[in-house]
Amino acid sequence: MTPRAGQTEAVINGYASTMRILLLATVIAAFAVGQKPPNIILFMVDDLGWQDVSVPFHANKTEFNRRYRTPNLEKLAARGVKFTNGYASAPVCTPTRTSLMTGQCPARTHITYWTLRKDRDQSAKHALVRAPKWDVNALQGKRTTLPRALKAMGGYGSIHAGKAHLGAKGTRGEDPTNLGFDVNIAGHAAGGPGSYYGVHDFSAKHRSQDRVWDVPGLDAYHGKDIYMTEALAIEARKAMRKVAKRGRPFFVHFAPYAVHAPIMANKRYLKHYEGLHPKEAAYATMIETADAALGALLEEVEALGQTERTVVIFTSDNGGLSAHARGGKRHTHNAPLRSGKGSAYEGGVRVPWVVAWPGVTKPGSVNDQVVVTHDLFPTLLSMTGRSSGRARSAALDGKDLVPVLRGGALAGEERSVLWHMPHFWGVNGPGIAPYSAVRHGKWKLLYFHGSRKLELYDLDADIGETRDLSASRPEVLKRMGSLLTQRLRDAKAQMSIDVKTGEAVPFPDALIR
Template identity: 30%
Template sequence: MNIKSLLYTSGSLLAALPACKNAEQPRQQPLNVIYILADDLGYGDLSCYGQQKFQTPNLDRMAAEGMLFTQHYAGCTVSAPSRASLMTGLHTGHTQVRGNREISPEGQEPMAAGTFTLGKLMQDAGYATGIFGKWGLGYPGSVSVPGTMGFDEFYGYNCQRQAHSYYPSHLWHNNEKVLFPENENNGRATYSQDLIHAQAMQFIKNNKNKPFFAMLTYTLPHAEMNLPHDSIYRQFENSFEETPYDGSRGYTPVEKPNASFAAMVTRLDNYVGEVLAELKELGLDKSTIVFFTSDNGPHTEGGANPDFFKSYGPLNGTKRALYEGGIRVPFIVWNPQKIKAGTKSDHISAFWDMMPTLSELTGTDLPVETDGISLIPTLYSEGKQKEHDYLYWEFHEQGGRQALRSGNWKLIRQPIVGETALELYDLNSDLHEDTNLASEYPDKVKELETLMNNARTESPTFNFGRK
């Protein structure tokens, strides 16, 4: 299949606005919604969050024209459970998918049939829905593929393990496998991210006259540092000290991994700039709200060096840790009509807040309970913002870990399998989580541990005794 044929026209995506509650007062067309989810982008990887080695001008502009959050958290510290939390509005003590669990030969642990997702919420609200990038919440032919989970259009990777390669043997367009034989035998002919971005842009154009919900789940800057050596790469080619990566752990060898990483984030920033420019060109900039974030903290795979870039910013930890660097992520929200430019919010929020936020934004009732709280009062600077009593995470690798934040106190319990250690931190005075206060505040530890024990339900698939 050639590239031109991939840029299809979504003429079948017909969505009607919800019925008016009051016929005498017609409901205004709701905002279009674009949710951009980067993959393993750290809290400090954007220049508006302090990155010094390179600049991200489009995301910086998005923050300058919108709202930047300083205390937003991913659903988990690895991909699949983080995305499940986002999709269902539930933290990892309640989600079905609580870890990265592979299904052979392609895919991951699926969500159950009938699971209510962000896609279904937006379909119920009358939106055309599309997801472009990585799915990672099922396997081809399962009950949990984008088409069964509320998305009219899907283009990208079904399997997050296959998404480690930027020159894949295939991608998926809905339930159709799109083959790239030119990428076989380590070929570097067809780069996935540009195709995925083109599909996302086409979806926006095709649905410019109706409400749409587009999730742009690019895999940048995850896994191997393998990308076109074009003008984006060449601007960094001789910019940094480099230690060539030897290709261990199965990733592609890279001569200049630091240049590659900077180019990957820059490419992502360019994509965001093109989305914002297209919205303005179509006259949709004031009628579209754009969210940007990352699924967890920075990774150390494929030659990536978060220490060199200080990808975790002022935080401690990387992907697979429940320290702040593993779970606190960039979060920028942009809409020139509703969000005051240049605002910064310290409100403590998390992925599971997106379900009630979009429910309120679209005026659609939720048919399910969530762990989230709508962010609309903060985003619109209107009314009183409700606060979380606590945030909770669990991680099902490396012996198992749990974390809970209540106010500025944070308790970490690790590992769950084997000898257990409790760590207590005061994030107000110790953002880097250097000083364990557990022995000094036993009553606080007991209080938070009780919350932690009651925050979760048991899962037959993801339990802390699982090998």
Template identity: 30%
Template sequence: MMIKKMTALALLGTMLATTHIIAQQRPNIVFILADDLGYGDLGVYGQTKIKTPNIDRLAREGMVFTQFYAGTSVCAPSRSSLLTGQHTGHTFVRGNKEIAPEGQEPLADTVQSYATLLKQAGYATGAFGKWGLGMVGTSGAPDKKGFTTFFGYNCQRQSHRYYPTHLWNNNEKVELTGNDLTQKKVYAPDLIQIMALAFIMDHKDKPFFLFIPTTLPHAELQGPDDEYYKMYEHSFEEHAYKGNDYGPGAKVAGYASVEKPRATYAAMVSRMDAYVGQVLDRLDALGLTDNTIVIFASDNGAHQEGGADPLFFNSTGGLRGYKRDLYEGGIKTPFIVKWPGKVKAGSKSDFVGAFWDLMPTFTEIGGAPKPRYTDGISIVPTLLGKKKQATHPYLYWEFHEDGGRQAVRMGKWKGIRQNVMKDHNAPLELYDLSKDPAEQHNIAATNAGIVKKMSAYMKEAHVESDVFPLTGK
């Protein structure tokens, strides 16, 4: 009897040990999401004026995607698409709908996120930065969507301020009492970064999913007068007044009105790049690098707000459009994946994918339950260099401001429809991205068959929403 008992205990010990080994073999996942960073704002994607050595290092050690897209061209719906694995014709939040006094339209309680599924699979889950998908206490709050730890801006409207009065630590409001005119101010992104790095340390012994939706480089353009700003303080001075007739004192006027915003924007991008470097260094220091996937992307295209100058920096990489457009410059995102021993270092992929692909990708990598629904396909075969990668028949986007817009990418073709709320059968613009990546030549008139097919896809992909109506009342 004693022998049987000892055997049972030994067997239990072996099972527990095996479970621990399996848990350690499952990779950690770190997903860093920039805010309003353009496709061309990084060195690896052609940027020449702004220094991004850490993200460029990430690219050298991983895979760079050249045909990857955000959920749409503004914050909340793009992030909804990301978390739910659905394009904006299906996902719950499809626009930036504000709620007083703080917060946005919350994700419904029935909405499933990949964080919930990874949590069910035993992952520690944390989000640090900007949320914007439901205020504390609502069905869309981070803790209701799978994150056991959240620190940052719950409300994306509040995140426009880099020296805010408060942040949120899970459901606790954290007052930043120094953020007034008489006391030392707290630069919120720095504080959020400290908490994100602490999360890695706290969960180094079990699989974790770390989501860092940083607010950088979203407007307002603001940051401390430190090493990152000084790096660019006079870099663009010669451009600030050259070619502009400011009259007497042109240099001073030009510097004040143009140079400072440019320098600040560049400093914000470089600060974000430094945060990426800190994450990589922390993983190295803890011996976690070889078992961690690190992914970097942006939530939409480059912005023109708060003095930002995307034309000067070529932030779109030569693509047409900016934030709020469904042209390539508004939705195409830098997308980089590092996974040591799995993803070939220094590789590139032209796989045509989008944010909704991350739901099936993350759940497959993490051994999590399959999602109840998704518009995405797993990109694991591409990451592992396998040939049998499923592809999309088409990608679809909606935009619910400025009269409403729809877009479809089908192979080399890109179709865009404007003013959809007024006329959901409005004329469709058509571009051949293989010959015209900057979308300069509308060839709809000579490709009636393609236009008809695009229109059918737009109708098929859009399911009308009572909360965010587009084609109906």
């Protein structure tokens, strides 16, 4: 049964209470430890695909890896660990970003799609199903968020720079400072910018009357020949200096709007991409500009003398945009992965993942452990040393990765990862439909709500998801169907609504004989 709005609020409030108890216990434990926690830079690029960097995350370097220039990410990977099975919490932005902030998967938060305006459902119309009731305004002021937890446990000064997209316009959640950040640089309700150019005032006014996309807080750069990602890096460096001067550890959530549309070239890098289709060349400059911003932050850390005590995480909020061609063929920009942003397939959710923790991660190492965005909540709290890695909450879906970063393994049985997006993104393409999915070991089961179709893939043998094994492996299908149903029920997930009957679609185990 689909929970009503009041039930959803009860789940949220219950989680907040649980986390307050957890934080109180761990803060008390902190006084006994007396260890100064590390600085943390979490660099989350927008819409950056698994193949959109020069660091290969596949077994072999691909054409895309050779095309794009990300030298600073290469240096970071050489200092830390590269996760080849790194995932985003969702195939679109807001659910992943709010999962980072809460440690919960979107199925549990009921923030299962992207938001924009207050009380408005942005879901596109689907012929067979419609979206259930969900939290259309996303994060609001009372939840225990990552910056709040880090401040409570380690005294962190927290800085948000760039895309927020955590709460709808006209709500408290549109401003990251209402969610626990001390500083907000240019974050607001919209998921994309009006323009990347300072000469446009980072506004869409040159092409649209709608001001919702205009990026706030960068007035000092209006009218100037500067790319937005560059301005964000300058401002983030200033904020880092201020926190460091006070003797506090800093948590920097650097989230460039790039490489989200509109695709706009940074002319400073175009010479590196001569011969490419103009739109693809422009896209490549956006990637290189983001990498240069990563380099700028690392330079600041070095200038502050903090390199050896600063953890740096690099990832993306969802798979790369592939539904719109950039001079190539649609739905191929993440190859060998299938499809891209908005899709249930690997191209929609598998993303770059690198963690460098001086003195802990083995330089240049590669790890095939399955990891996902909401793991970062408990992991970063554990990194503070204040909970000795023992902080746990039944409401958290994320796993503490500190044992993995130290060269070990996750505690307990082999993990499963749940995805749930009961919404239609509005673009036709492979896997772009309301769905739920689970990965456990090498197996991935997808359940498309509208068609009631189940698909089963062995990702070790078929990373491109080309061979559906649901008919030939009935025992695995049954096991995975039970697991997916269990995970959905545990999260109190809200299932899509059949437009003909008005009833929620069945859980997947009901379809398996």
